[in-house]
Amino acid sequence: MNMEEKLELIFNFLSENRKYNKDLQEKSYKSVIFSYSTQSDKVKSLLYHCVNTQSQPKIDELAKFYELIHSHPKCLRSFKAFVKEIRVAEGYSYEDLYCGLKLKHGWGPKTSALFTKSIFQLHSGSYDRKLRLWKDAPKIIGEQDRLYLPVDVVILRIFKEIGCTSKTFVGINNELWNHYKGSEIEVWDDLWFWGFVTQKGTGPDRKLQWNPNKYWSLEHSNKNAGVVKAVERRAKNFLKILAKCRS
Numbered sequence: 001m002n003m004e005e006k007l008e009l010i011f012n013f014l015s016e017n018r019k020y021n022k023d024l025q026e027k028s029y030k031s032v033i034f035s036y037s038t039q040s041d042k043v044k045s046l047l048y049h050c051v052n053t054q055s056q057p058k059i060d061e062l063a064k065f066y067e068l069i070h071s072h073p074k075c076l077r078s079f080k081a082f083v084k085e086i087r088v089a090e091g092y093s094y095e096d097l098y099c100g101l102k103l104k105h106g107w108g109p110k111t112s113a114l115f116t117k118s119i120f121q122l123h124s125g126s127y128d129r130k131l132r133l134w135k136d137a138p139k140i141i142g143e144q145d146r147l148y149l150p151v152d153v154v155i156l157r158i159f160k161e162i163g164c165t166s167k168t169f170v171g172i173n174n175e176l177w178n179h180y181k182g183s184e185i186e187v188w189d190d191l192w193f194w195g196f197v198t199q200k201g202t203g204p205d206r207k208l209q210w211n212p213n214k215y216w217s218l219e220h221s222n223k224n225a226g227v228v229k230a231v232e233r234r235a236k237n238f239l240k241i242l243a244k245c246r247s
Contacts, residue, residue: 006162006245007179013241014190017234020222021193022126027220029122029131040076043133044069050115051106062106079119079137093145094120094138109169113148117189120147124183141182148173149188154195157206162245194238197231208242210235 032049033042047069051057068085069076075085080092086100094116101112121127123137141147149155151169159172166172176188197215200207210232215221222228 001245003162003164003175004179007176009241009245010158010162010191011180011184011187013238014187014194017194018187018190020227020231020234021190023222024193024218024220025121026127026131029118029127031220033131033133039133040073043076043082046118046133047115050111050118053114054108054111058106060106064105065107068104077134079134082134094141095146098148109148110150110152113150113169117147117150117186120183120186121189124186141185143182146177146181147183147185149176149185150192152192153204154192154199157199157204157208158191158195158242160204161208161242194235198235198239208239210239 029046032045036042036045051062072085075081079097083092083097083100086104087096088100088103089096097119098112098116101107101115102109104112119133119137120141122131122133123139125139138145148169149172151172155172156167159166159175164172164175166175176185180188196218197211198208199214200209200211212228212232215228215231216223221231
């Protein structure tokens with residue numbers, strides 16, 4: 001089985017089981033955004049939330065970015081205003097948003113991809129409209145635009161399992177772009193959820209198995225007994241797909 005066939009097996013699984021991660025994501029976004037009344041505070045809350053997913057945030061460097069958004073609050077009023085504040089080149093695409101953030105002190109590719117993906121999700125029409133932050137945020141990924149998968153150790157472990165030779169953020173995104181485009185990359189974002197609940201241990205050689213403790217540790221996962229059982233069944237199917245890709 002070549003890499004294209006392996007990716008298609010996983011992509012089909014992700015496409016068929018979107019509701020579980022979407023439910024978790026939407027609850028998470030609501031907890032981050034609905035606590036604030038003003039638009040600027042909602043945007044700042046999401047920015048802080050994405051940065052705080054880092055295992056070792058570079059606080060001294062990030063302080064410069066925080067100072068920027070607090071001293072220039074007008075940049076938080078719209079998608080274009082924010083991209084204009086952080087960008088290097090001309091343009092108002094999601095890739096411009098990603099590239100601008102990546103160059104800011106303390107952000108890096110994974111966190112920049114996470115915020116960019118979040119903004120797309122909030123404005124693409126699949127989530128509660130009350131979560132939308134900017135009226136001018138693009139609702140689709142244009143032909144000349146692209147999203148980046150927020151690659152971390154969970155996702156690296158999966159790509160290692162299926163025999164992908166790349167072990168980097170750039171390499172894995174390039175591999176996906178060879179076969180998928182536009183909003184299809186956003187579907188791949190669900191890979192983290194299924195990878196997280198099917199991994200045990202730490203490091204690149206963590207074991208692959210259904211891990212209910214990981215599922216219960218997710219604050220916004222649905223704890224209904226029937227849903228937990230459904231996720232377990234699908235997680236085990238996901239593991240079978242990875243095993244098939246490995247053989």
